[in-house]
Amino acid sequence: MSPWHVIVAAVLLALRGGRRGPEPEEPVDPRERRVPYSSRAQLLVAVLLVLAGLAGLGFSAIYLVHPGHETQWLGLALGGAFALLAAALIVAGKAVVPQEVAVETRSQLVHEQAEQEVPQLVAEGGEGLTRRRLIAGAAGVAGIGVGAALVTPAASLGPNVGERIDAIPWRRGVRVVDERGRAILADDVPPGTFVTGFPEGASLRDLASPIVIVRLPPSTIHLPEGRSQEEWAPEGLLAYSKICTHAGCAIALYRYPSFRATQQRPALVCPCHYSTFDPARGADVIFGPAGRPLPQLPLQIDPATRELRANGGYSASIGPSWLNANRGGA
């Protein structure tokens, strides 16, 4: 035998080995039936069943005697009842009733005859139809029209997006208040923490309402072009929409360095997906998935009362981005 023959034989063998092996030549009959006849198993099942019943009654008893705060006992009793029932059923299924291995022949799924007949029957239904294209076109028109009629009511599910989102409750001069409606004074915002503010008289649940206010040393603030510190950040007070421009969670974390020399600079962080914004630089995204900065709200300080007031509207549209969400000063 030449080495060539050996190689061919090896390749053939490998190909064959890679494919599924043939089914066993001689069919084995795996059928068997065994009856356990175990009186101990039957006794065990009976005991388990009675215990399950008692646990169930125990549940009812606890429920009726101590309604209310018995969650653990109720759970134990009901869970225990089912556990005992499960044990009884499984013991019965494995050690009491006949144990049988049966063989069922799989039904044939393919029916050659009917497969031929079905398309024929369908085709015969079109006998006498001479103007197929006319009917098909007309049916298309009917389908489009009726389909459109059926989906149109879905339009009343919600208003059109544009006007609503751009209607914001902030105007020049609107007082900034806390969630109980008390005015926030400039001196209520210390460095190192943030204060949540709302427009006076507006709904707290409006996404355009909440702002975070932080105080930074004015020398560290570098706002985007067109936002002067006097008009946007008096005394180093900065306000941004509290709603993350990524997915609409509330910006609830403020990272403030306790040792400026080594730690990163202050940042507003969203706890949902950790978008991180730099308040000193117009809330530019410095980490995380947000695609645009938080919109800034210009502030003014009432010279007489020191109350905070809005000095205009946001620098961009608030909330998660969508087609027309303008990006503002980015």
Place this chain on the structure above:
Amino acid sequence: MTPEPGRDTVRWIDERAGASPALKAALRYVFPEHWSFMLGEIALYAFLVLVGTGTFLAFFFESSTAETTYHGSYAPLAGERMSLAYASTLRLSQDVPGGLLLRQTHHWAALVFIAAIVAHLLRVFFTAAFRKPRDITWAVGVTLLMLAVLEGFAGYSMPDDLLSGMGLAIAYGVAMSLPVVGGNAAFLIWGGEYPGTHDFTTRLLTLHVFILPAAIGLLIAVHLAAVIRTHHTQFRGPGHTERNVVGTPTWPAYALRSLGLLSATAAVLFLLGGLVQINPIWQWGPYEPYLATNGAQPDWFLGWLIGGLRLMPPLEIHFWGLTWVPNPFWGGAAFPLVVFGVLYAIPWLDRRLTRDWARHELLDRRLTRDWARHELLDRPRDNPQRTALGMAFFA
């Protein structure tokens, strides 16, 4: 002649439904034995527990964002303003006898339901049980997983506690991020800008207690019907062929054991519901859009989505002054679409990769394009390529 017990009953049924051959076939229906074939059954039984406990909860839950002041027995929240939805969930948990047990059991059952579906899916994948003629069963199963995840999300969004509010805010962000249509799509779903009108809570309730459970129930029926029509697959073994099923008939042993599994599932769920606290909403507090908390995590089955949202770099597509693809789209919409797309395509991809042509057609494949029918399972080791690709994908 000895009287046969039950004969009259069967006659009664037969005279009206002619069902005795079907009953006989059902009693003798053969189930191949392997522990991993139980995973789907566990999902089914968890669904039964979900329906049962959920019905109880629905009798107490009020789906409304109307404001109320809390006067229940949970002292730390006494006098707080909150939505009726949150207040009624608190009452259900703190004041209704047995309410907390059933609510916690419901939540645990939801987690186990999805976990069992995922485990079942992995079993079916790694043993290649999804191959023809079960590719339809597979597609229905993948749809069930998708609906189950939606149903779970809708469920924990309902109590209007801080956690559910944060989840909904993110869902709103993802809806807004759909390219071009996002803004209007989100407004249609929420009935306006987030947090939405009263209509939205009604929609959430309808979705969670009616539309999704009905769809899941219906698809479970289709799934089971498809299983019964083609029978279970089986592993290779003595006497096991592509043309037969070897195993235990329904009656009596299999029925008893399966009912045992139902009881065991219920036992575990009620024990978890009674003994292991889950989602203590009274500690999260009521939700307001301006509130969020650090360390809040969704239920485990949404972890992969929030992970996708977090990991995504800040990539948005802007031009002509418009935001064409806002960022959450990538992690929150495109990512799950791709994952489910691949899941749906698995039977097709697998045939391509394994060149699994019907054997008698091997010489003539260009003419027939027929795929082999499989009744025997592969062990994971039988097809290392499939196993390896699967491990990479699911990981």
